[in-house]
Amino acid sequence: MRVGVLTGGGDCPGLNAVIRGVVRKGVQEYGYDFVGFKDGWRGPLEGDAIRLDIPAVRGILPRGGTILGSSRTNPLKVQDGIRRIKDNLAKQEIQALIAIGGEDTLGVAARLSGEYGVPCVGVPKTIDNDLSATDYTFGFDTAVNIATEAIDRLHTTAESHMRVLVVEVMGRHAGWIALHSGLAGGANVILIPEQRFDVDQVCDWVTSRFRASYAPIVVVAEGAMPKDGDMVLKDQSLDSFGHVRLSGVGEWLAKEIEKRTGKEARTTVLGHVQRGGTPSAFDRWLATRFGLHAIDCVREGDFGKMVALRGTDIVRVPLADATARLKTVDPKLYEEVGVFFG
Numbered sequence: 001m002r003v004g005v006l007t008g009g010g011d012c013p014g015l016n017a018v019i020r021g022v023v024r025k026g027v028q029e030y031g032y033d034f035v036g037f038k039d040g041w042r043g044p045l046e047g048d049a050i051r052l053d054i055p056a057v058r059g060i061l062p063r064g065g066t067i068l069g070s071s072r073t074n075p076l077k078v079q080d081g082i083r084r085i086k087d088n089l090a091k092q093e094i095q096a097l098i099a100i101g102g103e104d105t106l107g108v109a110a111r112l113s114g115e116y117g118v119p120c121v122g123v124p125k126t127i128d129n130d131l132s133a134t135d136y137t138f139g140f141d142t143a144v145n146i147a148t149e150a151i152d153r154l155h156t157t158a159e160s161h162m163r164v165l166v167v168e169v170m171g172r173h174a175g176w177i178a179l180h181s182g183l184a185g186g187a188n189v190i191l192i193p194e195q196r197f198d199v200d201q202v203c204d205w206v207t208s209r210f211r212a213s214y215a216p217i218v219v220v221a222e223g224a225m226p227k228d229g230d231m232v233l234k235d236q237s238l239d240s241f242g243h244v245r246l247s248g249v250g251e252w253l254a255k256e257i258e259k260r261t262g263k264e265a266r267t268t269v270l271g272h273v274q275r276g277g278t279p280s281a282f283d284r285w286l287a288t289r290f291g292l293h294a295i296d297c298v299r300e301g302d303f304g305k306m307v308a309l310r311g312t313d314i315v316r317v318p319l320a321d322a323t324a325r326l327k328t329v330d331p332k333l334y335e336e337v338g339v340f341f342g
């Protein structure tokens with residue numbers, strides 16, 4: 001049996017741990033051959049692949065990024081994309097494909113598997129943790145740790161100058177990174193995409209924090225939006241899945257806070273620092289287990305499925321269900337954290 005593996009969408013810490021888990025178990029236990037497709041769906045689309053064997057996955061467990069490269073190529077938007085993928089898989093005698101990705105990459109895998117008969121297994125990844133059907137995606141824990149450390153550091157410099165520090169974190173549709181890192185880092189305001197924010201209310205919280213002789217830290221997810229107005233964007237360009245490039249709300253909010261409170265404010269945009277570097281122990285553990293279970297799906301011919309974490313168990317869910325809706329922050333959870341605002 002020959003199995004193809006690809007990593008698509010934004011990279012995240014733990015991708016290499018999945019690849020290693022898949023290949024180690026697949027070669028050692030089942031005697032499979034592996035091919036790694038380069039740069040997400042571009043690889044099978046163009047037939048660009050490398051051999052993956054045990055020496056190729058040695059030493060990659062703690063490495064961030066992906067040894068296969070990644071891209072946001074959408075084969076469903078490419079002329080003859082499905083036929084080209086099927087031809088290239090047949091040419092390389094690939095009998096199963098493991099796609100490691102977020103909602104877009106797995107959305108393609110769901111359609112290839114459900115509508116076009118390509119035997120796919122999905123593995124959920126994204127630092128945003130916004131895939132439904134799994135309690136956690138790997139990459140999220142690392143991103144939260146990085147953001148928390150940054151917030152810890154920003155507290156001391158904010159207090160030395162008695163300034164407002166606005167920290168913009170990733171989170172396109174879901175505020176999980178903002179919520180977890182904001183709570184862990186003791187932020188005074190946390191703003192998430194799921195709840196539009198009132199700038200005057202943010203300014204009240206900022207002012208009350210200063211009144212207590214502390215400097216406020218405001219954590220804002222890149223997808224958060226003010227109550228009156230639209231998403232604040234620096235760049236209007238779209239990727240091939242139709243997403244705009246986010247970022248800009250942090251800078252905008254800092255200016256509004258300065259204008260309305262008269263206090264000095266600065267912005268830190270954490271950006272891709274949250275996605276880079278070595279995965280946390282939790283992400284290595286989760287990614288490795290996802291890899292081991294994904295190759296078991298292949299072994300059992302259980303295609304059209306995604307591996308998922310439920311409690312401490314790894315389960316299988318239909319790929320189509322996994323990508324049908326996003327997992328966003330429950331308003332009740334957000335309300336719970338609100339006790340620390342201001």
Ligand code: F6P
Binds near residue numbers: 010128245
């Ligand atoms: O989807 C994960 C993510 O990190 C989002 O939080 C962010 O908006 C996006 O990717 C950034 O994508 P890119 O690296 O392509 O600019």
